[in-house]
Amino acid sequence: MKPIEVKNPFIRTTNVRNLDVMMRGLALAAGEGRFGLVYSESGRGKSRAVVNWHGTHDSIYVRTKNVWKTNPTEFLGELCFELGIRPKPKGKVKCFNLAVDALLQQPRTVLIDEIERLPMDFLEIMRDLTEFTGSAVVLIGEEELVEHMRQNRRVWRRTFQRLEFKVVGPAEIKFYIQEATKDKNDIGLNISNEIASVIDELSGGNFGDIRVITIYLADICNAKKAVHITRDMVMAANRTRLSEKEI
Amino acid sequence: MKETFTGRVRAAAEELGVRQKWKFTLNQLYDQVDVRAYKERRQVRLVVADLVKAGEFERMGEGIYSMLRLPPGKPQIQEVMWRVLRARRTVALADMEELAGASPAYATEWLQMLVRRRIVRHLKNGNWQMVTDPGPTMPLNDEKAERLRNLRAKKKEALDAMDRAFMAIAEARMAMSEMIDY
Numbered sequence: 001m002k003p004i005e006v007k008n009p010f011i012r013t014t015n016v017r018n019l020d021v022m023m024r025g026l027a028l029a030a031g032e033g034r035f036g037l038v039y040s041e042s043g044r045g046k047s048r049a050v051v052n053w054h055g056t057h058d059s060i061y062v063r064t065k066n067v068w069k070t071n072p073t074e075f076l077g078e079l080c081f082e083l084g085i086r087p088k089p090k091g092k093v094k095c096f097n098l099a100v101d102a103l104l105q106q107p108r109t110v111l112i113d114e115i116e117r118l119p120m121d122f123l124e125i126m127r128d129l130t131e132f133t134g135s136a137v138v139l140i141g142e143e144e145l146v147e148h149m150r151q152n153r154r155v156w157r158r159t160f161q162r163l164e165f166k167v168v169g170p171a172e173i174k175f176y177i178q179e180a181t182k183d184k185n186d187i188g189l190n191i192s193n194e195i196a197s198v199i200d201e202l203s204g205g206n207f208g209d210i211r212v213i214t215i216y217l218a219d220i221c222n223a224k225k226a227v228h229i230t231r232d233m234v235m236a237a238n239r240t241r242l243s244e245k246e247i
Numbered sequence: 248m249k250e251t252f253t254g255r256v257r258a259a260a261e262e263l264g265v266r267q268k269w270k271f272t273l274n275q276l277y278d279q280v281d282v283r284a285y286k287e288r289r290q291v292r293l294v295v296a297d298l299v300k301a302g303e304f305e306r307m308g309e310g311i312y313s314m315l316r317l318p319p320g321k322p323q324i325q326e327v328m329w330r331v332l333r334a335r336r337t338v339a340l341a342d343m344e345e346l347a348g349a350s351p352a353y354a355t356e357w358l359q360m361l362v363r364r365r366i367v368r369h370l371k372n373g374n375w376q377m378v379t380d381p382g383p384t385m386p387l388n389d390e391k392a393e394r395l396r397n398l399r400a401k402k403k404e405a406l407d408a409m410d411r412a413f414m415a416i417a418e419a420r421m422a423m424s425e426m427i428d429y
Contacts, residue, residue: 008341010348051334052346055327061334084383 001181001225004218009179013172015165016049022161023053023109026136030107033130034148035158036138039145040165049165050111050140063113072125074158075118079110096128103133116141116148123148123155128216130158167205177214189221191229198231202238209241216240255280256294260304264314270339273310324349325357329385337376360388 010016019038026036038046054061068075076095077088083102089095103110110129111223123132130137133239139145143181150156168176174196178188191199216237217229259279263271273280273295277288295312298304305313322330332338343354358375361367364386367375384424 010343010345048346054334055330055347056322058322061330063334082379082383086382176369 001227003222004044004181004189006180006211006215007182007217009176010052011172011176011179013045013168014167015045015163016052018163019049019053022163023057023138025161026109026138029160030136031134033132033134033158033161034136034160035126035130035149035155036136036161036163037149037159038138038140038163038165039143041142043206043208044165044167046140046165047113050113050138054111057109059109059111061111061113064115064117066117069118072122075122076125096125099129100132103129104133105135107135110135110137111140112137113140115139116145120148120152123152127152127158129156136160150220168200168207168210169205170200173199173203173210176210177217180214181209181218189217189227189229195229195231195234198234202234210242212244213237252290253294253297256291257298257303260298260312260314269315270307270311273312276312302383324353325388326385328354328357332361332375332377333380334385337370337374339374342348356391359389361386363390 014040020178022036026034040046040051051061053059060079062075064075068078071092071093073095076092076099077090079099080102081088083099085098085102089098112126115126125205126137126139129135139149141148143230149159166221170193174191174193177191177196177199180188182188199210199213203213213234217233220233220236221227221229224233256276259276260271263275263279267275274294276295277283277291280291282288282291295304299306299312304313305315307313324347328343328349331342331346335342339350340354343349343358344351347354349357358367358369362369362375366377366379366381366386368378370376
């Protein structure tokens with residue numbers, strides 16, 4: 001038996017599929033100037049899914065920085081940089097106008113990550129941006145972002161699509177383990193629904209923890225030359241994960 | 248990067264297309280590409296025929312073509328890696344494998360090219376960190392393209408040399424057989 005190797009596949013979970021549907025919905029409303037909203041507590045793979053989408057689509061991705069809090073000029077300058085405007089313009093009005101021109105010439109979806117860290121004024125800037133250009137603006141953040149946006153009624157009214165990233169379930173865990181451990185013949189570890197539920201319980205649906213458990217499970221299988229996963233093996237893998245965490 | 252002839256024709260057609268609602272004639276295309284000689288015009292016609300076959304152009308009538316504005320295709324893996332790298336700033340090979348669908352060997356080669364250009368540095372923990380951001384335009388792997396070009400040229404040279412050698416052997420054989428006949 002060849003040793004099992006754990007790969008790092010990008011799994012199209014329900015969240016990822018919902019994100020795709022949301023983006024397609026926003027594309028249908030192109031030219032109207034709409035907001036999209038992606039939110040959830042941290043660690044559920046929002047940013048990863050959004051970066052993956054950004055990688056395969058012509059879009060603008062801006063991750064906010066805490067130092068932009070006091071002045072929108074830096075933020076707008078960064079947006080211009082991402083839009084390929086050289087040299088970086090000075091002054092917020094010039095930055096804004098050039099960003100609008102660039103988006104009018106080549107409409108693209110603008111993705112703004114961790115927007116909840118910035119003050120409410122920034123949402124107004126986004127609203128102007130989406131209104132003047134018609135390009136969709138997708139805001140990504142944690143749960144407080146929803147409240148942030150709801151407080152601004154004009155922004156909330158323009159929010160066309162809202163997507164909450166939920167924890168992954170046993171079915172997705174099962175699929176992930178199978179995909180991650182696939183060999184050259186496309187055969188991966190096949191776990192029962194019961195084992196998938198145990199892993200789900202132990203990891204709390206957190207993808208990072210599921211991956212670590214998968215790696216330790218593969219190690220145990222390689223050591224025992226086994227292909228059937230038992231509950232004991234999962235418990236042992238989880239114990240190793242927890243002991244590593246303590247170190 | 249060296250511009251291909253097809254690239255020139257495509258750019259010219261696009262320029263004409265923007266002005267003329269994506270329709271143009273061959274004569275307009277010759278002028279736009281700036282070709283005069285019959286040989287060059289023939290080359291343009293061949294490129295247009297290829298692009299019609301590829302589904303980029305459509306023949307509307309005799310000498311009249313329209314450019315089909317296709318939706319942007321799937322980006323190349325290196326382009327996806329570039330976007331992922333710029334978004335995350337520090338990446339592991341596993342990230343490139345997961346988010347860009349690149350094989351670890353290809354991702355390593357590409358990241359090493361960026362290291363040589365001082366855009367990325369290799370950290371001790373195995374991760375790769377972006378140290379200078381040249382912007383959204385992806386740096387092209389010219390070195391590799393050059394290497395492949397040289398390799399192709401050498402291969403062609405070697406094949407030509409082999410052809411010459413076979414010809415010489417054939418001629419020698421003929422001469423030998425003629426000598427035997429006498």
